[in-house]
Every structure is written in C-alpha cells, then in structure tokens.
Amino acid sequence: MITIRPCLPTEWNTLQKLNDEVFQDNLKYDPDLVADYALSEKGKNYFKLVLKDKNSCCFIAEEAGKPVGYIVGSPKKYSYRKSKYFELDNMGVSPQNRSHGIGSKLIKTLIQWASEHKYKKIIVNTYFKNSPAIAFYKRNGFGEIDVTLERKIVK
Numbered sequence: 001m002i003t004i005r006p007c008l009p010t011e012w013n014t015l016q017k018l019n020d021e022v023f024q025d026n027l028k029y030d031p032d033l034v035a036d037y038a039l040s041e042k043g044k045n046y047f048k049l050v051l052k053d054k055n056s057c058c059f060i061a062e063e064a065g066k067p068v069g070y071i072v073g074s075p076k077k078y079s080y081r082k083s084k085y086f087e088l089d090n091m092g093v094s095p096q097n098r099s100h101g102i103g104s105k106l107i108k109t110l111i112q113w114a115s116e117h118k119y120k121k122i123i124v125n126t127y128f129k130n131s132p133a134i135a136f137y138k139r140n141g142f143g144e145i146d147v148t149l150e151r152k153i154v155k
C-alpha cells in the first residue's frame with residue numbers, strides 16, 4: 001500500500017537519493033547537468049533549505065515503509081501576473097515503482113496543500129523532450145504555457 005506523508009525536517013538524505021534518480025533520468029534530456037549534483041553538498045543544502053522553509057512543502061511516498069517517491073513545491077512570485085502561483089519544483093518516483101499511480105497521488109497531495117494555502121495556480125517546468133513527464137502532467141490537469149530555449153554562444 002502507498003502512503004503519502006510530509007517529509008521530516010531531517011530527511012534530506014532520503015530526498016537526495018530520490019532526486020538522484022531524477023537527475024540520472026534527466027541526463028538524457030540535458031547533457032549540461034552536473035550528474036552527481038543531487039548527492040553533492042550543494043544538493044544536500046538545497047534540500048536542507050527546502051525542509052526549513054515554512055512556505056515550501058515536501059511529501060514522500062512510501063510503500064511498505066520504503067521511500068519510493070517525493071515531491072517538492074514552493075511559492076513562485078510573478079510581479080506581472082494576477083494569480084498567486086505555486087511551483088512544483090521537482091518530483092520523482094523510483095524507476096521500479098513508476099506507472100502505479102504514485103506520481104499522481106503526490107501531485108494531488110501538493111495541489112491540496114497549495115489550495116489550503118490560498119494559491120490559485122501551479123506551474124511546473126520539464127524538459128521539452130521529456131514526453132513521458134509531459135503526458136503525465138497533462139493527465140494531471142496541466143497545460144502548456146511557455147517554452148524555454150537555449151543556444152550556444154560561439155565567437
């Protein structure tokens with residue numbers, strides 16, 4: 001059985017391991033990523049800050065007491081938009097546990113939290129070529145809003 005619970009303030013190590021699985025997956029879409037970022041000091045400090053921040057939220061999915069997924073969200077300020085936005089900063093489900101509805105349960109929990117905190121919209125970024133994640137977000141009610149482009153600077 002899957003349980004979704006708030007992340008404990010000292011669980012950065014669990015989050016780093018789950019986040020590392022996301023990084024390894026995302027390397028397919030972004031060769032510029034620092035491959036060991038999640039397990040590095042910087043990766044640890046990122047989660048330590050998230051866990052201290054009262055305006056952010058973090059949930060862990062467990063199966064038989066084992067962490068198998070996580071989701072992190074924080075406020076997103078747009079001075080030029082009308083609505084109060086919350087951002088789904090990152091999420092992941094362990095490869096062997098995907099396609100069992102865990103990611104969707106994590107999203108529902110995040111939306112419930114954001115709704116209780118008076119947010120009106122949720123935004124998420126993912127890689128343009130990460131079609132499984134895009135299909136997943138669309139099935140969970142998200143629609144496209146913008147596209148990020150990059151290019152190399154050559155002399």
Ligand SMILES: CC(C)(COP(=O)(O)OP(=O)(O)OC[C@H]1O[C@@H](n2cnc3c(N)ncnc32)[C@H](O)[C@@H]1OP(=O)(O)O)[C@@H](O)C(=O)NCCC(=O)NCCS
Pocket residue numbers: 021022025090091092093094097098099100101102103104105125126127130132133135136137139
């Ligand atoms: C994207 C991700 C978080 C989705 O998590 P998940 O637990 O697999 O999500 P779900 O199981 O709720 O949904 C995934 C698919 O499984 C299907 N599914 C859900 N429950 C199912 C079940 N009981 N049986 C069979 N299929 C099921 C859904 O239809 C869904 O299909 P869709 O993606 O075409 O919409 C996960 O695949 C992941 O961690 N990916 C790598 C990292 C990543 O891309 N993170 C997000 C972007 S940064």
